[in-house]
Amino acid sequence: VSFPDSPSNEVASQVFEAIICCSSFVVVSHYNPDADAYGSSAAVALALRELGKRVVLVNESGIVERYRWMPGVGEVTNRFPDVAPECVIVCDCGALDRVGDSIKGAVVTSPRIINIDHHVSNEGFGSINLVEVGASSTSEVVFEVLSRQESCISPKVATCLLAGIYGDTGSFRYGSTTQKTFEVALELVKRGAVPHEIASHLFSQVSLAGTMLQSAALLEMQMHQGGTIAELIVPRSHYEKYGAIEEDTAVLCERARDIAGVIISVLIREDEGLWRVSLRTKDKDINLSEIAAAFGGGGHRAAAAFRWRKPLEELRSTLLPRLKEAVIAGSLSNASVPNR
Numbered sequence: 132v133s134f135p136d137s138p139s140n141e142v143a144s145q146v147f148e149a150i151i152c153c154s155s156f157v158v159v160s161h162y163n164p165d166a167d168a169y170g171s172s173a174a175v176a177l178a179l180r181e182l183g184k185r186v187v188l189v190n191e192s193g194i195v196e197r198y199r200w201m202p203g204v205g206e207v208t209n210r211f212p213d214v215a216p217e218c219v220i221v222c223d224c225g226a227l228d229r230v231g232d233s234i235k236g237a238v239v240t241s242p243r244i245i246n247i248d249h250h251v252s253n254e255g256f257g258s259i260n261l262v263e264v265g266a267s268s269t270s271e272v273v274f275e276v277l278s279r280q281e282s283c284i285s286p287k288v289a290t291c292l293l294a295g296i297y298g299d300t301g302s303f304r305y306g307s308t309t310q311k312t313f314e315v316a317l318e319l320v321k322r323g324a325v326p327h328e329i330a331s332h333l334f335s336q337v338s339l340a341g342t343m344l345q346s347a348a349l350l351e352m353q354m355h356q357g358g359t360i361a362e363l364i365v366p367r368s369h370y371e372k373y374g375a376i377e378e379d380t381a382v383l384c385e386r387a388r389d390i391a392g393v394i395i396s397v398l399i400r401e402d403e404g405l406w407r408v409s410l411r412t413k414d415k416d417i418n419l420s421e422i423a424a425a426f427g428g429g430g431h432r433a434a435a436a437f438r439w440r441k442p443l444e445e446l447r448s449t450l451l452p453r454l455k456e457a458v459i460a461g462s463l464s465n466a467s468v469p470n471r
């Protein structure tokens with residue numbers, strides 16, 4: 132499958148040519164990785180190795196257990212190698228900060244950075260920037276690069292990429308899912324990815340402790356603006372209370388968003404010395420990336436995040452009015468949103 136009409140087709144070719152020229156690589160994705168961060172970076176790493184390259188796969192968060200089944204994830208290290216590679220490939224990072232403080236220093240000194248991403252907020256920090264804002268996932272963009280050579284897409288690589296697409300599209304449910312997404316997915320299935328196995332790993336292996344913690348958070352959920360905004364707060368003490376870990380809360384914001392009538396969900400998680408805030412919407416007219424950017428974060432229209440280092444009450448009194456404004460503006464521009 133080829134995409135002659137894609138505006139970034141030429142850049143994808145540039146990326147492929149640059150890859151051919153170098154012999155040693157670090158491939159890195161954002162800390163607190165999701166299926167797309169791991170999937171896109173691991174796919175690149177495995178494909179490069181197939182081309183005879185030396186590759187180290189790096190993520191500041193190391194190996195997140197729930198994604199260990201993904202090909203390549205078992206070899207992820209949280210340390211940038213001492214010997215600098217010829218090229219660093221950064222996947223799924225809207226900003227270089229997203230690789231994490233302990234990795235960023237080494238990345239910025241690299242003579243060649245290839246930035247492969249789909250975040251609307253991408254800062255263009257690479258020597259080559261393959262940023263496709265219309266793509267469902269970085270995995271979809273990576274496919275565009277790797278599909279230039281038949282041998283690059285092994286069943287393992289196909290599995291990584293399809294997992295990334297499943298993750299970022301919420302199983303092909305979100306507005307970012309396009310005809311091209313399905314075309315790429317079809318191609319990946321032809322190359323050996325098994326959809327039901329990937330879906331089972333991603334969505335049917337939730338931990339019991341995590342489910343208990345999620346239930347506690349949902350019971351305490353606060354609704355605002357006539358049930359259009361759902362707010363969840365997870366205090367740090369709850370992780371210990373339920374024996375859960377931080378990654379167990381990853382899907383909580385989506386669960387709140389998926390409630391009938393909810394337009395925006397916000398998840399506020401306590402971390403050491405800061406609050407981690409996630410935002411989700413199912414209204415295509417609301418741009419959460421803009422709201423998160425106002426708080427120093429970023430992301431996509433439908434899913435964005437930021438960190439807050441001041442008191443919780445100050446966060447709530449600043450953020451909630453902005454979300455209410457967005458809901459009102461969104462419902463004015465989109466008559467299909469029920470007026471509740």
Ligand SMILES: [Mn+2]
Nearest residue numbers: 167223269299
């Ligand atoms: Mn992504």
